[in-house]
Amino acid sequence: xxxxxxxxxxxxxxxxxxxxxxxxxxxxxxxxxxxxxxxxxxxxxxxxxxxxxxxxxxxxxxxxxxxxxxxxxxxxxxxxxxxxxxxxxxxxxxxxxxxxxxxxxxxxxxxxxxxxxxxxxxxxxxxxxxxxxxxxxxxxxxxxxxxxxxxxxxxxxxxxxxxxxxxxxxxxxxxxxxxxxxxxxxxxxxxxxxxxxxxxxxxxxxxxxxxxxxxxxxxxxxx
Amino acid sequence: xxxxxxxxxxxxxxxxxxxxxxxxxxxxxxxxxxxxxxxxxxxxxxxxxxxxxxxxxxxxxxxxxxxxxxxxxxxxxxxxxxxxxxxxxxxxxxxxxxxxxxxxxxxxxxxxxxxxxxxxxxxxxxxxxxxxxxxxxxxxxxxxxxxxxxxxxxxxxxxxxxxxxxxxxxxxxxxxxxxxxxxxxxxxxxxxxxxxxxxxxxxxxxxxxxxxxxxxxxxxxxxxxxxxxxxxxxxxxxxxxxxxxxxxxxxxxxxxxxxxxxxxxxxxxxxxxxxxxxxxxxxxxxxxxxxxxxxxxxxxxxxxxxxxxxxxxxxxxxxxxxxxxxxx
Ligand SMILES: Nc1ncnc2c1ncn2[C@@H]1O[C@H](COP(=O)(O)OP(=O)(O)OP(=O)(O)O)[C@@H](O)[C@H]1O
Ligand SMILES: [Mg+2]
Numbered sequence: 001x002x003x004x005x006x007x008x009x010x011x012x013x014x015x016x017x018x019x020x021x022x023x024x025x026x027x028x029x030x031x032x033x034x035x036x037x038x039x040x041x042x043x044x045x046x047x048x049x050x051x052x053x054x055x056x057x058x059x060x061x062x063x064x065x066x067x068x069x070x071x072x073x074x075x076x077x078x079x080x081x082x083x084x085x086x087x088x089x090x091x092x093x094x095x096x097x098x099x100x101x102x103x104x105x106x107x108x109x110x111x112x113x114x115x116x117x118x119x120x121x122x123x124x125x126x127x128x129x130x131x132x133x134x135x136x137x138x139x140x141x142x143x144x145x146x147x148x149x150x151x152x153x154x155x156x157x158x159x160x161x162x163x164x165x166x167x168x169x170x171x172x173x174x175x176x177x178x179x180x181x182x183x184x185x186x187x188x189x190x191x192x193x194x195x196x197x198x199x200x201x202x203x204x205x206x207x208x209x210x211x212x213x214x215x216x217x218x219x220x221x222x223x
Numbered sequence: 224x225x226x227x228x229x230x231x232x233x234x235x236x237x238x239x240x241x242x243x244x245x246x247x248x249x250x251x252x253x254x255x256x257x258x259x260x261x262x263x264x265x266x267x268x269x270x271x272x273x274x275x276x277x278x279x280x281x282x283x284x285x286x287x288x289x290x291x292x293x294x295x296x297x298x299x300x301x302x303x304x305x306x307x308x309x310x311x312x313x314x315x316x317x318x319x320x321x322x323x324x325x326x327x328x329x330x331x332x333x334x335x336x337x338x339x340x341x342x343x344x345x346x347x348x349x350x351x352x353x354x355x356x357x358x359x360x361x362x363x364x365x366x367x368x369x370x371x372x373x374x375x376x377x378x379x380x381x382x383x384x385x386x387x388x389x390x391x392x393x394x395x396x397x398x399x400x401x402x403x404x405x406x407x408x409x410x411x412x413x414x415x416x417x418x419x420x421x422x423x424x425x426x427x428x429x430x431x432x433x434x435x436x437x438x439x440x441x442x443x444x445x446x447x448x449x450x451x452x453x454x455x456x457x458x459x460x461x462x463x464x465x466x467x468x469x470x471x472x473x474x475x476x477x478x479x480x481x482x483x484x485x486x487x488x489x490x491x492x493x494x495x496x497x498x499x500x501x502x503x504x505x506x507x508x509x510x511x512x513x514x515x516x517x518x519x520x521x522x523x524x525x526x527x528x529x530x531x532x533x534x535x536x537x538x539x540x541x542x543x544x545x546x547x548x549x550x551x
Contacts, residue, residue: 046551049459051459051550051551052551072463072464075458075461075462075463075464075466076461076463077461078459078460078461079460079461081461083459083460085459089455089456089459090456091452091453091456093453102456102457102460103460103461106457106460106461106462106463106466107461108250108254110250150460
């Protein structure tokens, strides 16, 4: 589902966030992405969704060389991906429901379908009762769960989560991880960037470890 | 949509869903109506600034509209004089009254002439004396110096400026004619002036259209800046440029429509204020001329140009500023 071929990313300032990274994540797999702060986890996820473009190397998603994708086609790549952002990226002038419904509106679903799916997603993260509230009135953890609901509402092929449990207590973290596992069971490929070593060790999934932009365990995941 | 179909080949399971929700025309229209309505709601929520923008656009649109309307009225005014075009033919001093009468009978048969009135020197003298108080002076003359005059009224099909001019030429060619004076000349001059004014209004209209374009463009630019975060987020979750563009384009259209509405109100009110004085003035001239307010055609033109300029202005702003916003 995801393949990196000798990918390097150098930011405009000249800082090399990723150096020569190669790995492959099979369709339907679930893996963790870990590493110290600044190791390049977010950068790697952004390269998958073409939020950033690689400086060198090639990125394949769903068999498609996305590093060659024209700007016009990037939206359609992103619709295949549910992205849970480290900084939520919620719209604060819209209700929780409207935030979650946004990917469905973008994709052009019918009105009734939007309501049904958005509520189902909110129900999964336990926020159905707060659908009419504005994100600003929610706790950090609740905002994060709105972000998660928005990422999964579109039933994406691929779920990318950047620190999805950063603001959650251990119990909620486990619940969210169970939710991801549930998606994984129905065929969604899941890649989770996380610091939470304890949580990662509880779950028996492959781990990609980054250190200063370099892969520490290249053998671990390569096909 | 093409793209979606090409992807379906790669992952048939996922994209079969997209096939099911492929847009029919009806849902497409529905979605556009929804976006249009949302944009309207957004304008309503900040109605003070929306109203101010609409007022600025209204003034810019009202100016050419009222000038056209003024021109239209002047046109009709000069047109309404056409029916009363007349020709005064002064005959040579040597032409006797009898000869003049024969001539009057002859030209009275011309197809382009409705009526000929002969004014004898004696009649003319009397009328002249009555009106000017020169009776005594004229009485002191031993001979009536006034010539015979034929007052010619052209027939219904011949009262426009061109035909009346031809008729004038015809009279000039007669041996008995000293002077053939067309009472239509000022109408022709007015028409020429109106032509110049029309040209001027076209130039001013173009400039004001540019102003509308810039105002809408700038308003939309500010709106894009205000909604920057929203644009970034929607791009992040897969919105196409056309999806993001749509609400801004509708905002531009609404600004144009409301601007045209304000302009219409302004024109109606100012012409309503003018009606009284104009009626008084034309009453003095015993004319039944009435000031015409915005005809439907001009109203539609106003609405159409407002809409198109609004759309164009927002299109320019969106094209310039939207692509600059990319998530990182
Ligand atoms: N837009 C940017 N421009 C320049 N440098 C950047 C940019 N984004 C990230 N970096 C740099 O790239 C490096 C990797 O950043 P990244 O966000 O991928 O780290 P991370 O592993 O996600 O860290 P954290 O765990 O703190 O989120 C950092 O040193 C950061 O300073
Ligand atoms: Mg990060």
